[in-house]
Amino acid sequence: MNKFKTYLQTALIALFFSFPALSGSFSSIQAEEITQQVNHPGAELLSEGSYIPGLQTFRLGIKITASKGSHIYWKNPGEIGSPLKISWQLPKGFVVEEEHWPTPKVFEEEGTTFFGYEDSALIVADVRAPEGYTPGQEVELRAQVEWLACGDSCLPGNVDLKLTLPYEEKEPSLYPDTHAEFTKTLHAQPRVLENDHSVQVAQGKGNEIILNISKKINATKAWFVSEKADKLFAYAETSYSEGTGTAWRLKVKNLSGVQKNEKLHGILLLADHTGRPVESLTIHSEVLGQTGSAVAGLSQYITILIMAFLGGVLLNIMPCVLPLVTLKVYGLIKSAGEHRSSVIANGLWFTLGVVGCFWGLAGVAFILKVLGHNIGWGFQLQEPMFVATLIIVFFLFALSSLGLFEMGTMFANLGGKLQSSEMKSSNNKAVGAFFNGILATLVTTPCTGPFLGSVLGLVMSLSFLQQLLIFTAIGLGMASPYLVFSVFPKMLSVLPKPGGWMSTFKQLTGFMLLATVTWLVWIFGSETSTTSVVVLLGGLWLAGLGAWILGRWGTPVSPKNTTCLCFFIVLCIPRWSHLCKWFSFSLLC
Template sequence: MLVVCPPSIQAQEQPLVQAEMLASENEPVKAKLIAEEESIQPGRPFLVGVELQMADGWDTYWMNPGDSGFPTQVEWDLPEGFTAGPIQWPYPEKLDNESLVAFGYTGTVLLLSEITPPKSLPADEKIELKADINWLACKDSCVPGGISASLAMPTSDAVPTANQSSATLFAEAKEALPQKLEQKKGDLAVQDQKDHILLQFQAGADSFGEIESLLFIPEEGEVVDYSAPQNWDKKGEKLSLNVKKAHPEASLEQVKGVLIISEKGGVTRAIQVDSNLNEVESVAPVATDGVSSVAVALGLAFAGGLILNVMPCVLPVIALKIFGFVKMAHQRRSVIFQHGVVFSLGVLVSFWILSGGLLILRAYGEGVGWGFQLQEPVFVAILASILFLLGLSLFGVFEFGTSLISLGSKTSSSAESPLGGSFMSGVLATLVATPCTGPLLGPALGFAMTLPPVQALAIFTSMGLGMAFPYLLFSAFPKMVRFLPKPGDWMIVFKQLMGFLMMATVVWLLWVFGAQTDQMAIFLLLASFLVMAIGAWVFGRWTNPTRKKTTRWIATILAGVILFVSGSAAILTAKNFKEMGSPSGGTQLVADEGREAYSPERVEELQAKGVPVFVDFTAKWCLICQANKVILHSSEVEKAFAEKGIVPMIADWTKKDPVITKELEKMGRTGVPVYVLYPGESGSAPYILPQNLSAKTVKEYVGKLQTPRTTVFAD
């Protein structure tokens, strides 16, 4: 700490002496005490300011310094009978320094304190006011500093006159003090909304100019997440500002701070915030998307799970399950029902594990969403290996009666087939279904993320029940199978066709794997598939019942070793190349699609220039996303974008990306696809398009860009 003794007071004849402790020219901060008035009248309070002059590039800190630093401290040493009030802080600047956010001052700042003298003082005497001032100044590094300063003022029974030399400085400091909001100038309401604080501000008539931005800064730390963007929108005359809490699980009873309002023309005002909060059950308006109750979310989740059965992600597995029902058509009704129930149980258990893992990871601060497992190259490699082996089985390379996804029974004459195959069918169906959020599921899953764990799991359970419902129906009423073709030679052809469909799914997963790693990783994974195919061929060729028992045992062991080695190679390849793929979303240009990579800063920059932006939140493991690209790249849509000057962007969520996850959360979504159209006006809330796109739908939303709007959801 720099401690400098005050200089001798040389001008005793002057009515006011400013005791000043100036650091050397190389020091980052110069400090001094100055008074608003030229003399002290007994019993009359007056203002004294601590003036801090920061060198270029240096800053000092506000009462809440943010992520780092400490506030400037003033300790008064006053004559007997004098008292000093607390520091009156002008509103601060938000100082961003890499990953840290701080609140403080640059240039010159005047920290005010009200000094109250006693009611009785001798006339025409010099009174010396002393203060120890300590600060932390930061630029590329931080330097603590401090001085002991004094200020001599004469006493007088007359009403003091203003100190003209400091009048402008005091006027500016008072203008920068946060003010209480008078009723005629506007209305401010603050609410605790689970993981956000919602501030709703309505300006009185002619009280404010055209507002360009809002920023809330709390007086205390650990109240809000400083690094999270503060999003605001305007609906009529009411402004709403959503501020993310530092600890979403904490319930706030009171919030104090400053609401900084920036108006067009460079005018900035600060309003005191001191509100008792009423916690509300709903989340921020942009996150509910019309889902206002658990009952509605349960219904949407069930319907969405039902629709999953016709989504391309699940089709290969579902087709085989129906094929299994056809093969079991002549078995006892109780057996068919057991298989339906066990299949449904496999679906539900998988949903419970995935949703439970999702909730746990999010509770520990991980930025994950629905389908998070497909962002891991290791999981993609394992799933691709399983489907590859299943495809080989469907082609007849090998037969495995209790394979991962049993076709119902070994032969049409067998008494009963193992239930384990039906259970694993449900598991596999769920694993390949998670990339598809599908219609109705986006709002339901987004709402589930705002609920307590038990209610959230109930919504995921409803989704699983919806997906399993058709098979429960088939198993409960086996006569419905009669609407399907009777068993015959067509089943062999159908099984082989499903093999091609399964291999197409493997090709898709390899594409996803390549996007997460690199070309060498794809080559090594394909090589492991070749070795797997050899192991499967050995198993199928030499383990059938016509072979000797010894031959079957040797072939089984050899095939097992080959499959183990090739499977391990696939997993190790994925693990080793996990971090070697190109970075996702926001860090590079997506040249292959002619789109700019997404970043929130870039969107804000373009909006500030009056340029609208269309963002495609997508992932290569999302088949609906890929199908919709045909629409987004059509000549109609491209022409509509060009006419409005819209900049299209890609937010690629194929790999984990916390920035994209955070933006999806703001939209009330936990998965992709999500299509967002940002108007070309700063502060205007975006439009969120339906998940199932058409050129007509996109053009309709593009046509709404004339005026700023509040967020509109269209699911």
């Protein structure tokens, strides 16, 4: 029997008995999660001094640290990414007078331009303290911070930080090391031009703006970046002299354009022909005239669609997706002797699952953005419970591939005698192909950056209909190899004929799936805590135990009483969550 067609049914059964255990465990440690967030290992709320000086300005800092080799996006991330956002939650009377952001670095990868910081970032704020507090009184200061750190994969952060300091009516007392860090940030800010120099921004041709500075600057490359994440950034590869100053003709890179008399607030990043940073300037200037909208023309949009399709094809070799692709190829090889129409139908169902899931994710992302939520592509992996779901599903796939249990025969008689066995087999394969397409899409979205970064950066600014067309192209590209093999099965002749090697291949796929589980557990751990990871591993143990029991004694060939007892034991496994929780905490003590 083809076990591949029943993977989805296996996952649903296992999730049925494993999720209650996980849900209970997660809810039981909810309070601890909040405590963990206050002292998040990736973010700190710092004070330059040991107390709050009454009626004076003092400095606080938000320090974010990512893993080595990662970058943290600036307040305007550029073509891709999510902005770093800080929301101060200070007691009544405290006022944030100014924030000091160090100059971001320009990153250019795979045709995508974005702005941010390498490894870590420190944002400093000048805070004015009010009167009305008694000396020695403890004051709690809070800040909510959101960021996205990306390296080999992207990890979001969203934490509430707090710091308690005493209130004193005397001069500030500074921590030397912290003061040195804060001073370094202040010196790393973009420079404000002296009063004897001016900046003018005027309209250009098409989607260009002309930026003129009344000062000679030896720089050829320029990037103007708005301080607002939803506003433009623009770039120029060459500069030219204009009178006694320097001018750049910058091409606007986002799709909203610039309106006449609009006040531009942002920074100008300058570099020489080698890309070495030369200068960074703060720009506050009114647009003289109206720039053309940067809306992509038809030819540019067609180019984006082609890039989206090719990027979708290349997604099949990404580590997130490759294990599922190998399983699909395994299924195609086993179905080599089946009727061609059945094989083509399965290919179409898989394609529909991929494209439909891309549509669904695009719709959810669009709705959340309309509601004011700032999310990036792959947002579903920012939810720990969703990541836990994927971990369990992939874990069960791996166990089945390794031959620990065999669930296919359990569902052979589902549907009663209303259908012929051939009809039931066909329907099972169609449903399995459809949901495999959905699963492949859900897990591939965080891996889209290397091939689709520039495309996705543009997509989120387009209309919803344009977004759907581009996501359709990505989905068709991703599903195209399997669809082509389904329509032209003779192309499978390049692969070895079915034989004993397929069992080895299937087991190798199981180890690849376990590697994917490891990666997802790492994602889950970065979003939660050590305790949650241990509880999740306990849930995997329960899921594996239940799947083994069903596969060992819950088959149709087993005695009826044995099968009933088997299902009863499996359905009682959620009650073992107390054992899982006790075991988890005992390991941490």
